[in-house]
Amino acid sequence: MKTKLPNQKQIEHLKDICNKAGIKLTHQRLAIFRELMISHDHPSAEIIHKRLEKSLPTLAIDTVYRTLSTFNELGIVKKLHLKNERTLFDANPDQHHHFICTRCKAVKDLYWEDFDKSTLPESIHNIGHIQFRHLELHGLCNRCLKESNL
Amino acid sequence: MKTKLPNQKQIEHLKDICNKAGIKLTHQRLAIFRELMISHDHPSAEIIHKRLEKSLPTLAIDTVYRTLSTFNELGIVKKLHLKNERTLFDANPDQHHHFICTRCKAVKDLYWEDFDKSTLPESIHNIGHIQFRHLELHGLCNRCLKESNL
DNA sequence: AATTAAATAGTAATTATTCTTGTTGACTTT
DNA sequence: AAAGTCAACAAGAATAATTACTATTTAATT
Numbered sequence: 127m128k129t130k131l132p133n134q135k136q137i138e139h140l141k142d143i144c145n146k147a148g149i150k151l152t153h154q155r156l157a158i159f160r161e162l163m164i165s166h167d168h169p170s171a172e173i174i175h176k177r178l179e180k181s182l183p184t185l186a187i188d189t190v191y192r193t194l195s196t197f198n199e200l201g202i203v204k205k206l207h208l209k210n211e212r213t214l215f216d217a218n219p220d221q222h223h224h225f226i227c228t229r230c231k232a233v234k235d236l237y238w239e240d241f242d243k244s245t246l247p248e249s250i251h252n253i254g255h256i257q258f259r260h261l262e263l264h265g266l267c268n269r270c271l272k273e274s275n276l
Numbered sequence: 277m278k279t280k281l282p283n284q285k286q287i288e289h290l291k292d293i294c295n296k297a298g299i300k301l302t303h304q305r306l307a308i309f310r311e312l313m314i315s316h317d318h319p320s321a322e323i324i325h326k327r328l329e330k331s332l333p334t335l336a337i338d339t340v341y342r343t344l345s346t347f348n349e350l351g352i353v354k355k356l357h358l359k360n361e362r363t364l365f366d367a368n369p370d371q372h373h374h375f376i377c378t379r380c381k382a383v384k385d386l387y388w389e390d391f392d393k394s395t396l397p398e399s400i401h402n403i404g405h406i407q408f409r410h411l412e413l414h415g416l417c418n419r420c421l422k423e424s425n426l
Numbered sequence: 427a428a429t430t431a432a433a434t435a436g437t438a439a440t441t442a443t444t445c446t447t448g449t450t451g452a453c454t455t456t
Numbered sequence: 457a458a459a460g461t462c463a464a465c466a467a468g469a470a471t472a473a474t475t476a477c478t479a480t481t482t483a484a485t486t
Contacts, residue, residue: 214356
């Protein structure tokens with residue numbers, strides 16, 4: 127399932143992306159990209175920084191954050207839970223999910239009972255025992271849609 | 277869908293919960309609870325603090341955080357995204373979802389194509405236009421399951 | 427090789443959240 | 457009702473993740 131391209135191909139791909147985006151492929155970016163490609167454990171910026179300590183002792187943590195943000199914008203990585211914002215609290219006790227507007231960050235409750243009732247894939251048993259599921263739908267809310275069409 | 281109990285009943289419910297948990301129902305806790313009950317916009321601790329500024333000018337932001345954490349443990353509210361932990365990055369380009377262990381916080385990829393193909397409920401048209409979906413399954417991973425059974 | 431603009435390192439700043447400490451105030455016991 | 461007790465609080469300090477600032481370096485271009 128997880129496509130594992132040969133290393134050189136991945137790097138060519140990165141070069142392509144950087145060229146198209148008009149940004150430079152620096153040592154630091156390449157090193158962070160390589161580290162991401164061999165890491166299968168969803169590392170944090172700090173962990174990536176630590177892992178590159180030996181090969182790039184002068185690498186600044188700031189650069190790791192900036193590069194990961196750049197990669198995020200280029201679609202190379204995804205931030206797992208978007209923590210730029212404050213923790214939000216939800217007092218709705220009913221089973222529900224969330225729509226999050228990528229533009230204005232508004233959060234709206236939504237209900238999807240068919241999904242709540244659906245059975246999980248068999249492969250779950252290889253991973254663990256589920257206590258609850260939380261779905262986030264990301265997109266543009268109707269208000270922001272209108273505004274962007276003006 | 278969203279059950280809206282009459283106010284007095286909700287407060288009785290809170291009293292019950294506090295009694296059972298052996299904690300006091302203080303002015304501050306009651307005020308924060310009331311604010312949560314009339315807020316339908318997933319407020320942050322800071323916003324709740326601001327909204328209570330007039331009625332409780334001496335309320336400390338720290339108390340809001342502490343109370344919300346207490347409420348979280350009591351199941352009265354849920355934290356939406358936890359600012360506390362580090363942002364994690366995912367370089368797997370394939371459509372996938374995540375299992376998150378509630379105990380060791382490990383994150384594992386999982387694939388669920390049936391869900392990816394399923395059509396969203398009609399009601400999302402009232403909310404906005406979806407760009408992507410992200411599912412989080414929370415539970416105990418097999419390793420933590422074993423350890424807790426020792 | 428020189429130029430130029432983007433990217434980096436190092437350090438400082440910012441910001442959400444939590445901790446520390448002394449105080450308050452709601453119960454309990456007398 | 458007065459004194460005692462302990463959870464909960466306010467205030468300000470501390471922490472930790474992330475971002476901003478600035479002088480320097482580096483990659484791409486001429």
